[in-house]
Amino acid sequence: MSEVKVIEINESVFADNDKTAEEIRVKLTDQKTFFMNVMSAPGSGKTTFLISLINRMKDKFKIGEMDVDIETSLDAQKVADATGVESIQIHNGGLCHIDADMVSRALQEYDTEGLDLLILENIGNLVCPAEFDTGAHKNIMLLSVPEGDDKPLKYPLMFSVSDLVIINKIDTLDYFEFDVKLAEKRIKSLNPEAVVIPVSAKTGEGIERVIEWILEERKNI
Ligand SMILES: Nc1nc2c(ncn2[C@@H]2O[C@H](COP(=O)(O)OP(=O)(O)O)[C@@H](O)[C@H]2O)c(=O)[nH]1
Numbered sequence: 553m554s555e556v557k558v559i560e561i562n563e564s565v566f567a568d569n570d571k572t573a574e575e576i577r578v579k580l581t582d583q584k585t586f587f588m589n590v591m592s593a594p595g596s597g598k599t600t601f602l603i604s605l606i607n608r609m610k611d612k613f614k615i616g617e618m619d620v621d622i623e624t625s626l627d628a629q630k631v632a633d634a635t636g637v638e639s640i641q642i643h644n645g646g647l648c649h650i651d652a653d654m655v656s657r658a659l660q661e662y663d664t665e666g667l668d669l670l671i672l673e674n675i676g677n678l679v680c681p682a683e684f685d686t687g688a689h690k691n692i693m694l695l696s697v698p699e700g701d702d703k704p705l706k707y708p709l710m711f712s713v714s715d716l717v718i719i720n721k722i723d724t725l726d727y728f729e730f731d732v733k734l735a736e737k738r739i740k741s742l743n744p745e746a747v748v749i750p751v752s753a754k755t756g757e758g759i760e761r762v763i764e765w766i767l768e769e770r771k772n773i
């Protein structure tokens with residue numbers, strides 16, 4: 553089993569979130585590390601998708617992954633075992649989100665120098681992670697088919713702050729009432745700039761398009 557480092561971090565009361573987030577972005581931009589924050593409800597497929605993505609990219613790019621969880625190290629361990637890339641677990645003291653100060657303190661203990669890509673798997677939650685800039689260059693969210701195509705209407709902020717919305721689990725479309733076109737229309741009405749890509753983390757369908765998007769966005773940092 554790969555060894556996963558665990559970092560315990562509690563919320564700082566004094567954090568000036570946006571300032572800290574900008575400092576993180578500047579540092580990572582300077583070293584050409586593209587930082588992506590991945591958000592979704594619990595169970596939408598973040599860990600499964602990231603394993604599939606990392607395994608397709610790891611031969612050409614140096615990738616690091618951070619997982620936030622309330623107290624287990626299950627996801628970081630899963631990613632490390634399934635991909636072999638360095639993965640760290642942040643225990644955030646029971647909070648339902650991660651803020652820039654927590655990322656900053658994690659990065660003091662995690663050497664990201666030389667990484668092409670740094671990925672944060674955020675806490676499973678469609679509400680408050682959307683309110684905190686983590687210092688990422690881009691926000692990615694997953695909406696999975698079983699959750700329903702009405703979620704953009706119910707959680708507008710999450711869709712408004714996401715640069716890329718991945719519609720995951722499209723291998724299950726036959727079993728659920730989910731209209732991909734309607735979901736896309738609802739997402740674009742909240743966030744006209746958002747890119748929407750349907751994917752199956754399970755079969756791999758659509759993941760190459762996500763990689764193209766990442767490589768294009770990485771050029772612009
Ligand atoms: N059918 C199907 N199941 C998926 C897909 N992606 C993830 N899952 C399943 O959904 C469940 C939750 O996935 P996980 O990656 O742990 O979600 P997370 O909580 O967002 O990290 C697991 O049982 C996965 O096997 C997919 O594309 N298709």
Ligand SMILES: [Mg+2]
Pocket residue numbers: 598599600627673
């Ligand atoms: Mg997970």
Ligand SMILES: [Zn+2]
Pocket residue numbers: 647648649680681
């Ligand atoms: Zn929260």
